[in-house]
Amino acid sequence: MADAHETHVIVGGGLAGAKAAQTLRAEGFSGRVILLGEEREQPYERPNLSKTYLTGSSERSELFVHDTTWYAAHEVELHLGSSVVGLDRQAREVQLSGDGVIRYDRLLLTTGAAPRVLDIPGIDLGGVHFLRRLADSDRLRTTLQTLGRENGTLVIVGAGWIGLEVAAAARGYGVEVTVIEPLPTPLHAVLGPELGEFFAELHQERGVKFHFGATVTGIEGRDGMVLAAHTSDGQEHPAHAVLVAVGAAPQTALAEQAGLELARREEGGGIAVDASLRSSDERIFAAGDVAASWHPLFERRLRVEHWANALNGGPAAARSMLGQEVVYDRVPYFFSDQYDLGMEYSGFVAPGDYERVVVRGDAGKREFIAFWQAGDGRVLAGMNVNVWDVTEPIQDLVRSQRPVDPERLADPSVPLAALVE
Known part of the structure; x- marks a missing residue:
């Protein structure tokens, strides 16, 4: 000590x-x-x-x-x-x-x-936002309130967690939202195409427009304010404000x-x-x-x-x-709330480093658990969507590193705790 x-x-x-x-x-x-x-x-x-x-x-x-x-x-x-x-x-x-x-x-x-900053024309315009600090959130909230009253449009660059959560908040204010993402689905690198498509549908049902497969090459403005975002495929996306959410x-x-x-x-x-x-x-x-x-x-x-x-x-x-013996080995965990959907994710999967995604529950009703499995059956990660009080057994599965039969993993009648025994 x-x-x-x-x-x-x-x-x-x-x-x-x-x-x-x-x-x-x-x-x-x-x-x-x-x-x-x-x-x-x-x-x-x-x-x-x-x-x-x-x-x-x-x-x-x-x-x-x-x-x-x-x-x-x-x-x-x-x-x-x-x-x-x-x-x-x-x-x-x-x-x-x-x-x-x-x-x-x-x-x-x-x-x-x-926040990562794009090296593109117009990035310093007054209507361009980043979200990391409390002051950023204050400024963005004021912008969303104004856009909602005036039927304005927000372009979000990046379909990661921040981009999607802001999209949900913006739609709650009545803002028109376009999300531009170079990969084929939202959250593609984190969740893969299977669950990425699930989140795309969630937002599209609420009126969010996605533009996949393109990057933003410039932001057009006049008198310091935003008019549009331009993408690498030659398209113009009208906007009154832009949120850049391309990672940190x-x-x-x-x-x-x-x-x-x-x-x-x-x-x-x-x-x-x-x-x-x-x-x-x-x-x-x-x-x-x-x-x-x-x-x-x-x-x-x-x-x-x-x-x-x-x-x-x-x-x-x-x-x-303080000199205490410490081994920091907690299973990574995060959560997100978007519209009426809440989710928790436990584990770690490198992009493409899994064999299959196993779903337990009803994805159509948006009440399910998704598991990412390695080729040998180990559970690498699990995400519970509108299903609660299962984080501990999911993390136990990840930590056990034991092969699990995919059919038993998908069967809601099999307790998660039984898969670790």
Whole structure:
């Protein structure tokens, strides 16, 4: 256990960083805890920025990890609007913009990820949106409200989770929506064509238009505002606003400048850490969206950009900072809400790295569980759609790595727990 004279610094004021600070205190660390957040908002959770907060069905106050008094009450030194511009590993110091320097005994990097920006004409027009921060969601919500009143059109570039959730929110406001996606279905790289087509139909029934097989080559505007998006197949898509949702890149500049090992591109990039979330420097740890950690179950590095990874990875890194034995091997998990559909996904499948998709339940009624199986029958991942309280047995199936008969897997009369026995 670190002693009371030590200083543990956390760079990154999101969910992972806030939960790490909470865990340091809960585990009895009595030294200084300094949490540096680049945003001026206190730490908050991001999922509802594209879900209930964007639709107006939840309040701003519900987003925050802790109430405003928690940090002072637990002697966590919270610095908002603090950009870290340098890291000196030899001196064990982080440099702040404005020439401030903070020394650390242990350092945790939870710097997250940033939206990928397209290098195309018109990307800097006033009507072009990205969605990562609370301020982005505030601005986008105002835009959707205006477009809904004026029968406006939103073009969404990218049919991933953010793109689809915003499409659902926009339709709730009455906005006309066109989604442009280069792959053949939504979520193609994540779910494959079988379930990608399922999500296409879900949105098409609500009036969303898809344009597959093309990329956006430019955004046309006048007087700073958006008029249309142009695609690689020569088509023009009228628009009053554009959301660019083409993924996020881990914010590794600080780690790279300091010479920390980075993960390979095929591992998702990010800061390379071991199963205890320790980097190539024994005093520096990483968690959340920026960390590519060694996963003992999948025997590879994984970088997971989802809420559960930040929620659980931050505390795991904090315990590791305190010298506890930590093996961070949780099964990846995420969730999504679109219209009246709720889903949860557990597991990991590399694109194309599965033999079959097995469906248990009624996909037509949108109440089912889909399983991705390897050629040897192992369950790689499972997604429950409008079926609840099954996450634990699905994760048990993934973790067991045991072959499962596809017919039994598809049979609702066979309890999921029985497939692990």
